[in-house]
Amino acid sequence: MVDGIHGRSSIVLSASVWKVLAVQFHVKQWRSIRREDVHVTNSTSSTPRRIAFDGPEFPEPEAFAPDDLDDVSRETPTLPRPKKTRVLVVANQKGGVGKTTTTVNLAAALALSGLRVLVIDLDPQGNASTALGIEHREGTKGTYEVLMDGSPIARHVQRSPESSGLWALPATIDLAGAEIGLVSIPGRETRLLRAIERLTHQHELDYIFIDCPPSLGLLTLNALVAADEILIPIQCEYYALEGVTQLLRTIDVVKGDLNDRLRLSAVLLTMFDARTRLAQQVADEVRAHFTKETLEATIPRSVRVSEAPSYGQTVMTYQANSAGAVAYQAAAEELANRGEMEN
Numbered sequence: 001m002v003d004g005i006h007g008r009s010s011i012v013l014s015a016s017v018w019k020v021l022a023v024q025f026h027v028k029q030w031r032s033i034r035r036e037d038v039h040v041t042n043s044t045s046s047t048p049r050r051i052a053f054d055g056p057e058f059p060e061p062e063a064f065a066p067d068d069l070d071d072v073s074r075e076t077p078t079l080p081r082p083k084k085t086r087v088l089v090v091a092n093q094k095g096g097v098g099k100t101t102t103t104v105n106l107a108a109a110l111a112l113s114g115l116r117v118l119v120i121d122l123d124p125q126g127n128a129s130t131a132l133g134i135e136h137r138e139g140t141k142g143t144y145e146v147l148m149d150g151s152p153i154a155r156h157v158q159r160s161p162e163s164s165g166l167w168a169l170p171a172t173i174d175l176a177g178a179e180i181g182l183v184s185i186p187g188r189e190t191r192l193l194r195a196i197e198r199l200t201h202q203h204e205l206d207y208i209f210i211d212c213p214p215s216l217g218l219l220t221l222n223a224l225v226a227a228d229e230i231l232i233p234i235q236c237e238y239y240a241l242e243g244v245t246q247l248l249r250t251i252d253v254v255k256g257d258l259n260d261r262l263r264l265s266a267v268l269l270t271m272f273d274a275r276t277r278l279a280q281q282v283a284d285e286v287r288a289h290f291t292k293e294t295l296e297a298t299i300p301r302s303v304r305v306s307e308a309p310s311y312g313q314t315v316m317t318y319q320a321n322s323a324g325a326v327a328y329q330a331a332a333e334e335l336a337n338r339g340e341m342e343n
């Protein structure tokens, strides 16, 4: 249905069907996994040890002394603090639609509003790590070790220079190997879920954003299984909705088999160019399909947004008063306030 916007529905649909069948084949294999393996423990039901992050790297929980609990200032955030950690996956298998830009700027906006935010870079390109100014040279430990070795997230996160409340788990090119390496590992699609459960049980975070690669492989599936919410950025361009039908079907499959908490919580229009009629048409079409989900805020195409990563920054600090930063701030506020209403 949504493919109709570009008039190639039959071609796109048949490609989509094949890809969804491939995903369903994977899912059939997952069914051999015991249900309890994918059960999500409610981190608020037990009594988590509330531990403050300290320093550029999270030490192992055992390394914290009780005094560390008071070590981080607890200013009242200017946006609502969710009752429990919100885990959002930013996904769209179409490349270059603004997934990473959206991830890092929303994360920075929330952190600069006083919330505690972690970005998990799940893309071997490591673009989110770059934009957040964190080390991710080859050999840097991060997402790969978490997925492949079961290493705790807390051991490898780095604090971003963007904000004292913003951390990131770096991705290096090594992560490309995980897509294949994971296949032979037990519980391969719940590795990230397990790691996040362990983290949120021991550390207090308001938001976790997962930046996905432009594909629907095992990395993205790990994110879909680990997340509560999905945010889809859609670029206001021709073919904007290509692949979205397929992504929605994949979400349904994952929801039915592995993660019934997963819900589409937001669609964000990106790279909107008010001068073109096409952008307006695409925006209208997206709003017609995702009436409830599409955020009011639309991200304009802006040079400031695209040049910020080359300074290892988000546009939120690079040029806070630019149109792009203002739009991402508005989107972050909407996201935070919507979450509040739903709680």
Ligand SMILES: Nc1ncnc2c1ncn2[C@@H]1O[C@H](COP(=O)(O)OP(=O)(O)OP(=O)(O)O)[C@@H](O)[C@H]1O
Pocket (backbone or CB within 6 Å): 094, 095, 096, 097, 098, 099, 100, 101, 102, 123, 125, 127, 212, 213, 214, 270, 271, 272, 299, 300, 301, 302, 303, 305, 306, 307, 324
């Ligand atoms: N609002 C914007 N205005 C101008 N340029 C933008 C904007 N948003 C993103 N870009 C640029 O578009 C390109 C693609 O954006 P981004 O890397 O966020 O997309 P992506 O979906 O994460 O890509 P990939 O699929 O490769 O991971 C980047 O060069 C980015 O700087």
Ligand SMILES: [Mg+2]
Pocket (backbone or CB within 6 Å): 099, 100, 101, 123, 127, 211, 212, 213
């Ligand atoms: Mg990206």
